[in-house]
Every structure is written in C-alpha cells, then in structure tokens.
Amino acid sequence: MSTNQTPASRDHKHGPGETESAVKDGKSPPNHPIFDAIKSGMLVPVQTAAEDGPSVFSLRDDKGHTPAHWACLGGHTVILRFILDNKGPVDEASNNELGARPIHWACVNGHVAIVDILLQAGVSIDVVDNKGCTPLIVAAQYGHTMLAGYLMGKGARLQIVDRDGDNALHWAAFKGQNELMRLLIYSGFNPRQRDNYGQTSLHLSCINGNLTSVKELCEQDGAELDLKDKNGKTPLMLASGRKHQDVIEYLRRQIKSKNSFIPKLDLLSIAFGPPGNSKVAILFFMVNVLCWGYPMYIIKCLPYTWYDLMVLHIIFFILNIVMWFSLFHASTTDPGYLPRNVPEYDLAIKQVAHFDEWKQGENPLSRLCHTCRLVKPLRSKHCRVCNRCIKVFDHHCPYIYNCVGYKNRVTFISFVTCVGTLGPICMFLSVYTINNYMEWNWLYKLYMAIMVFFEITAGSLFIGGMWLAAVNLTTNEYLKHKKYKHLVDENGKLKYAFNQGILNNFLDYFHIKPLQEEEISDQIMITTI
Template sequence: MSEPSQQVNFADKETGVKSHPIFEAVKAGLLIPVQTLVETQGLPVLTLRDDKGHTPAHWACLGGHTAILRYMIENKIPIDEPSSNELGARPIHWACVNGHIAIVDILTQAGVELDAVDNKNCTPLIVAAQYGQTMLAGYLMGKGARLQLTDKDGDNALHWAAFKGHNELMRLLIYSGFNPRQKDNFGQTALHLACINGNITAVQELCEQDGVEIDIPDVNGKTPLQLAIGRKHDKIVNYLKKEVQTRNSILPRIDCWAIIFGPPGNSKGALLFFLVNVVLWGYPMYIFKCFPLTWNELPIYHLTFIFTNVVMWICLYHANTVDPGFLPRNIPEYDLAIKQVAHFDEWKQGQNPLSRLCHTCRTVKPIRAKHCRVCNRCVKEFDHHCPYIHNCVGYYNRVSFTGVCITMTLMGLQTIYFSHYVLSIEGMSWYQIDYLVGFGLLAFFLLVASCIAQTSIYHAAVNLTTNERINFKRYNYLKDGKGAFYNPFNRGLKNNFLEFLHLRPGMREEDVTLLGVHVV
C-alpha cells in the first residue's frame, strides 16, 4: 500500500508559476470575479488547466464552492474531466478529500458517476476513507456506492481506514458490510495495516470482530504481530501477545491489573490517588492528631467537618457509580437514518442527516450529547470525563459531581483552619515531614476542587456544559444568524439552576432550533 497520491498534488498547489486569474478566483470562492472573467474572455476560460493539469472545476470542488460549481453546470462546462497528470483524479475525488457532501451531491445529480475511478482505481469512497471523511462515506454508501471496489493494490475503503487510523469510519464500514478478513494484493488484511500504522484502538476493534485471524501471514510471511514488532509499536505488541495467549488458552484470562487500575485508556489512577491520600494520610492525621487536641475547643467545627465528609462520600459514590446518561446503542433509528441518505435532497441547504449519528454506538445523538472517547459511549448532555470520579459527567450525575467539588473545597478550607489551630498549640514545627507533605497535598486538592467547583457553578448559572463552552464553534445550535456565539439555553439565573437540579424540564430540541433560526 502506498500513500494516497492526492496528498502530493494538493500539497503542490502553490507553485511559482503564475496561473490564470480564473484559478485564483475559483480557489477563493468568488463567484462575481468568475462571472466577470467569463464575460470578458468567454466560457472557454472555465475549461483551462493550470500548470499541474487541473481544471477550475477541480478547485471549486476542493474548496466546496457550490455556487461556482452550479454556475459551471448551468453553462454546460464539463465537470468530470480528469486531471492531465499521472494520477488523473476527477473533481469528485477532490470534493471527497475535504468531505464536501453538498458538492458530491451536486455532481451526482449532474450525472457524474458515483464510483468514478482515477488512474489508481481509487473511487470517491476510497478517497473519503483515505482522508477520514466519515459522514461523506455514509452518504456515498447510502447512495449506492459499490463496496467491493478496490484500488490497483487491492485495498478497499476499510483497508485505508485501518491504515490511516480512522476508527469511527472503520466501524461504519464494517457495519455497512465490509469484510475485515479481506486481503489486498500483498496478502494483508485491515489488521496488518492497522499494525503498520500503530493505532491501538483500530487493532482492538478489528480483533473483536468475529473470525478475524491475528496470526495470519501476508505474502512476505509477516503476521500483524511481526509488523508491529518491526515498527516498535509496543502497545500493540503487548496487546496482540495477550490476545494470542487468550485465544490459545482453554481458561478465561483474568486481568487483575485492569480490574484494580482500570483498562488501558480509562485508568483509575487519579481516583485511587485521591482515595489513598485521604484514607491513609488525611483521616489518620485527623483522628490521631487533630481530633484529640481540638475536640473540646471546637466541637461545632468538628461536627460540621464530619457532616461535610459524609455528604462528600455520598456524592462521590453517586457520581462514580450512576449512569451519567449513556445513550442506548444499536437503535433502529440509526439504521433508518443510514437508509434515508439516498432519499435526502437537502444537502445544498447545509442540512446533514448524518451529523447526529455515532457510528461507534450506532445511535442518533440528541442535541447536547457527545461521544466520550474514554468511556466509549455517547452521553446525554455530556460535560466532560473526570478521572477523579472515574466516570463521565453528564445529565444524571452533574449535581452529585458538583456536590463533590463543593464539599471537597469546604473540607480543604476546614482542614486549613484545623491545621492552623493545631500548629498554634504544638508550635510552628514546619520541619516535620507530615506537615510538609500534608500541606502540599492539601494545596493540590483544594486548588483542583475549588477551580472545578467554581466552573461547575458558573456553567449551571448560564446553562452550558464544559464541552459546549470549549467547543462552541462546532455546534450550530450555539450560533446566531450571523454565526456569533449565542446560548439558547440561558433562561435566567433562577430557571437555569432549577433545570440544573432537575426541578424544571430542559428546552425541547424543536424550541432550540427555532431560536437558532430567528436570532439575528
């Protein structure tokens, strides 16, 4: 398998050769200058080729300039001519590089073949796989793209997705009917290519598929494990060795390390660090040193401290164990959405029926939901994944998580007061190691807890999640008619807190969409 040749051509688009003004206008997506050039120089200007052999249609498709492309179609300009170079890519291939579904839809409606190939036999679906364009791949398959087609090396879209490490796209392709056991001309399966690339998640996904062999050699006698060893992908090597042992063993393997410290990528380290410090250092210091010295003088403070601890443990247990809002997987609506792609004709309006799909969970995400890469699940009103509770923060545990942060902050302040009181009795023995360690740990936990507590309260006050605040540019429902940030969920301080505490229902998705349309 060789790297996609399109990358070389696109990287060379800026050259020292002065090109015709039509190419600069098309690249910039400026329709009026294009029309002006046509009026002054005639329609043939739209059929010129640059120094690399590409037409203006290529550049319009690469940039996603629908207005210019429609102008070409209205004037009967050829929009399916291959580049006059070694690769011979067509405009539809260039549209697939950047995942422009609307462009591909316009091209196919104008008669361009959905399975058009370049000189390396790459179809639009294969190009989409090379560049990780998951939604475009779903569109192409929904429109009827042939899955069995391969390039000249015998690699299909799944081979490329595995080689490039596009995990979500890989899951969609397997779900849509691609065979993970299929070999290319070099005798390599998708697993071989994932091991070459070094993507551990892709390797794990493929090994979990029924019938996938992990010790099958290619034409050079190399197994996936040998390929990973040769490229020093240590995580993949360790995983495949364990997988071979598991498959060859008649007894189920028990991974004690994963049980105690969590599976790879979802470690319990942060939670265990907190528990060990509190249980093995904090509480012994309080019980054996602070409590005997200060109980008689500060009984109310101690009762308050104990009460805060009880509330903290209750909130921590709830935040850690409760379902944060995991969405159901493998739902019928997902299959229906995939099937409806072929009948959806509103791409030109910017609408995308695939944008809400999660191909890992095979579900349709409602507004404000997001897939957590750590938990590998879609979460309702996803906020963030917190390692200190070893769980996602979502719709059903956001209150208890905020409770954990607030109570930890209060406990930290109470501990500072107790420490000061004890030191005033015993003297300022700062050289004692237990005080030095204690104040260091206390400062760390207090800083983390107080910052997160303030952030959580602020987000509750304005009715936003951490994910939405950080990634608001990705979500159209957080933009007004001019594209500026707009929060449709903010209904005032009182109502926002009531909704956060589940004492008032949230806004319906229909209401949010309506607001987004009318805000200017």
C-alpha cells in the same frame, strides 16, 4: 499496503498533496485569472474572468488541473453550478501522474453538496484515478464519515480496491477512523479481507495505533490476532514496531486469554484500569486521603483540637460522608448511556440518498453515531473512553473514573463541592495543629502542597461547573461550541441557546424542573452533534 512504507508515504494525494501546498505558500499558478478567481470563492470575479468565453473553464493550470478541480476542492457550489451552466468540463482528469478528477478533490475535503451536484451532472460515482481510488476510497482516506455514508447510499460499489488491494475499510483502519470503520462494516465491508500485502483491517489499525479501532475489531468483529501478512508480521508485531504501548498491552492480554483454557484474572487491569482508561487519577486521590490524610487527622489532629474546634470537626465529618457518597454515586452510576442499535439508525442509513438537505449544504446524518448505531439526541455525545453515547454529555472525568452526564452530574458537582470545601478546612486544621502542638517538617509541607493541588482542581471544577449550570451549557458545548451551529451566533461567538434564566437553569441542572424539548428556541438548528 506495504508494511515497509511510512504512513506519510501511503497518503493518497489529491488536491492538497500536490497543489494545495502551493496555495498555502501564497504561490498561485501563473495562468489565466480564472484560477485565482475560483480560489477566492466569490462568483463575481469568476464571472468577470469568464468574459473571455466559456472556453476558460477548459483551461489547465501549470499542474494540469481544471477550474472545476479548484471549485470542488474549495466546496464552492455556486461556482461549480456556474461552470456547469457554461458547459464547462467537470469530469476531466488532471494531467499528471495521479490523474484525479474533480469529484476526487471534492472528497478530499468532504464536500457532500459538491459531490451531489457532480453526480446529478452525470459523473460516475465509481470513477477511479490512476491509482485505482474511487470517491468512496478517497473519502475514507480523509476520514469523512458522512460523505462515505452518502456515497454508499447513492450506490457506490463496495468491492472496488485500489492498486494495492486496499478498499475503503482498509484506509479507514489505517487512518484510525473507528466511527467510519463501524459504518463501513455495518454497510457490508468484510473486516477480514486482505489487501495485496496480506494485511487486514486489524493490521492497519495496529500500524495507526488507534486502540478503540483495535478493540472493536477484536471484540465485535472477531478479527484474527495471530494472522501474518506477506512479510510475516502479525498485528502485535506491527504495533510493537511503532511502539503503540496501549495497543501492545491490549493485544498481549487478548492473545493470553485466547490461548488459555482457564480464565485468568488480569490484576493489573483490575487495579489500574485497562489500556486507554487508567484509574491513576482516582487512585491518587483515594490513596492520599485514606492512607495519609485520615491517619494523620486521627492520630495527629483530632486528639489535640477536638475541644478547641469541635464545630469545625463536626462539619468535617458531615462533609466527608457526603463526599464519599457523592463519589460512589458519580463513579458507579450510569451517567446517561443511550441505547444502542436502535431502529431509527437503520432507517436513516437506508434513506441517506433521498434526503434533500444535501442539496442545501446541510448534513442529515450529523446526528448519527455509527459506533453505537443510534440517532443522537440533542446535547448528547459519544465518549471515546467509555465508547458509549452519553445523554447531555459534559466530560469524562478521571477523578470519578466515569463520564459526567445527565444522570450523575448532580452528585459530581456535590463531590467537587465537598472536596473544594474540605480543602480549606483541612489546611486550617493542619496549620493550627502544627503551629500549636508540633513543628513543621518536609513531610508536612509535602502534604500541604498536595492539599493545595486538590483544592485548586476541585475549586476550578466547582466554579466552572456552577457557571456552566447557570447559563445551561455543558463543558463539551463550551469548549467545542464552534462545532455546533446552534451555539454560534452570526458573529461567530458563543450563543447561549439553552439559557432560560439562572433560576430555571439551576432547576433544570438539578432535575427539579427539567427543560422540555418544546422550551428550546425554534431557531436552534442542529447540524452537527
């Protein structure tokens, strides 16, 4: 890839780039009705349009595409099988500059079932368009990890490159698809291979600015930091040209560490966190409490109000002890990291081509994490910040500088409960002290505003957390339930698949009586984690 090209100009355009825009604008090619019928995705209109004879499937629209192109782009398996039953062509290139075939269009949208049908019909798995792109390369361009895994399992050749010398790994790096990159490297791609412009996967990841991809290439694959492309650009120069600040800081630290004989302490990273995982939120909380809240309480409040509000002060002391213990535990405890590099992952990858679920439109690889190389259990998820898969993943919280998962969710909710309870107490003590013994000024008002901020944040987390615990959902499941078929009912609304009643849900949440696998409804179909 040329470093002078913009990302948009490098996009390899198949269906969407040339013709899908016309469809989105409501402009259909003024041709035979077969094209509009196929775009509708319904078989009956296609059958009606095909009454003119099977020859309609050999027609071209005004852009030079066949009906099979549109069936593949839309993922219409029934229509594609109908075309095959009528001896229609499913492997003809478009009559245009790119010359993409239907299988390339299927890869644009990641339709594994369509690709499976085409391969069974005799379409070559390594067929190239006029720019030298195979289905595997197209799948990488559009970030379809599962389709790439399927194609490699079916025997797609890894050595093929496009006219610019870019293979699937180069494209995955350029598009910032770090999970796909992990799968490709695991499957045999060389992260140090150069394209025609002298660029490796690290160069292209720096152009994209995906910090996780850059870190994994440097730390796991030993990518060369100072390697120049044919334009004399190093990865750091490419990242600097596009102002990817996190990547720039990371590369500079890596280069300093590499060139130094004496290990150096990165005080900025220790104090404020590494690039992409800032400690600002938790430091903001701790500085306000330790450097302002406690001194003001000890100096201004406690001496004047101890005898008047002794019980409230004792409650204040107890809640503070519980709060700091909860924060320490939630912040430092393993939230539920799942083991990496498990044998089940290797077995699943080796058997990818033999799963029958592809034919049914299902995805047997949906529970694989290609970064951690494991089969993800139910309700787990890969955290991009921690770069680990978490058991019963809830969310990544900057205020505890950790993920919230199965092992620390109890102390997390204890922490936010304490903060949410201490907020009103602190505000009452402040107002009582100022009204009776002092006068209001701008500094006290600023402190009250900060307390209100923390109270709203903690209160929202507490109320939301308790409601989710009551219905046995995680934050991730609630916010992204449309991604999980087992959490969506027949009307497309949220389905409480793990709800066992409020009492049992709370017993499960607080680890008093954990929910067993066999207690989960048999109708839950795990199709995407």
